[in-house]
Amino acid sequence: MNNDPVRLSELISTSGAHRLNDEFAEFSANAEITDEEQQRILSSVMRKAGAEMKETMTTKKTRRHSRRFVGFMIAAAIAVTGAAGVYAYNQFFHKENVEHYIKNGEQLEERGLAANIQAQTDDLRFTVDTLLSDGHQAYGVLTVEHIGDKAGQALSLRDYAVTIVYADTGEFITNNWGGDAYIDGTEKAGQTRQIICIDLTGVDTQRDVKFLFRRDEPTGSFYGSGKLTGQKDNNDIPIRYECEATASLRKNVENIDLYDSEGRKVTLSEFEIYSSEVMWEDTSSTKNALKLIDKDGNKTDCTFTDITGYMETYSYITFNKLVNTDDISGVEINGIEYLK
């Protein structure tokens, strides 16, 4: 039994709230709103939802945030699920952790890309703070923290593991866990943070997935604790977990295809350059390896400033800030240009 105080806002769920309808209705008895206020809210909601506003869009408001949700259809498509333990706010629970890897925290919030998907055991809380998908990879930030009696106690990235399966069948997709490379001494006490990177090759992104979290205790095996799912991973090892959260890997950021002179394609998305083939060498050791080319043909070297990670085998380079693909005409990787 968990005797930690719990917020009423967390205890009362979306599925159980209907039982309090009388009480909620009573509270609303004296609720008032002016026509102008209602109109502003309606206009704002519909604009954010990417809907066509007929009359309200042309009324006189020039709100402070009125242009925040340009191109909002992307955000409107983001999975925000009401399933138990999963909910989304527009504000990050661990914004500093998100911005440690992706600098555009505000922009992510404004676009509804704060996932805040949570699950917890008695002493660990897992939060997928954000989860971006360009259709080729999903790229997110995971925060894990000690809670309860262990709150504040040291936590290692090797203390837990994550398996991702399809939500409907439990079928294995991938394992994902951190390495000590993510530890840099700036973490909060009792907390770790890491990048989640999921190759979506062969993954049906229209189906929801579950993140299955487990501690790496007490056996020291990544498969050593928690419940059996009845499924096995690619190495025929049973999948175990202690808590779970549902998420979507549906595409929610923009991307563009770029080609070199031989017609080889790479994809530039807001968070990465991706290729399904092995196309470049380790950019971290190659001077001027990566340059972004703007519409005027100007090249900006990103090699040492804007890269959070790279993978040579199926080739991706992730950025530490969102790239506006509308402003980019191409990239140069190790001297080879890939253009629209």
Added chain:
Amino acid sequence: MNDNDLLDMLRRDPQKGLEAVVQQYSAYVLKIAYVRLGEVCTREDIEEAVSDIFLMFYNAGMKNSFDMRSVRGYLSVIAQRHCISVFHKFSKADKTLDYNELENIIADNGTDEDSLIDAVKQLGEPDSFIFIRKYYFGQKNKDIAKELGMSESTLNSRVSRGLDKLRKILKEEKI
């Protein structure tokens, strides 16, 4: 238009349904937001929070085909959670909301959602109304008293007696 009508409309034509939901519930959600955020946010920020709440409702509904039993209930939960999140963002002096007496009683008894709702219902009216206003929406005693047409001292004693009763109900159920 009742919630069933709204849900039908949302399923048939989500955008029209969303408009109807905003028309019907914007005063309610604005009140929830104002109670929780009135001291830390500007009116403009509160309106922004309200529109975000409707958007979250819409996205959640699109995700589950508006498979929900109550628009009001669903909105209430989303609104509370979002307002608390916004409160944390804007509150400079006190970054967190203290756990209230009811939340501590819940913790002491390891109470789950069903048991809590049952217990609140057993308080009867107007005490169940008072408890949801005070402990769920965070409305101040003086405002509750004013809206319910009772003196603040009467309200205080009802809250005090109600807490005792609730504690007893939850303890009995635990046994």
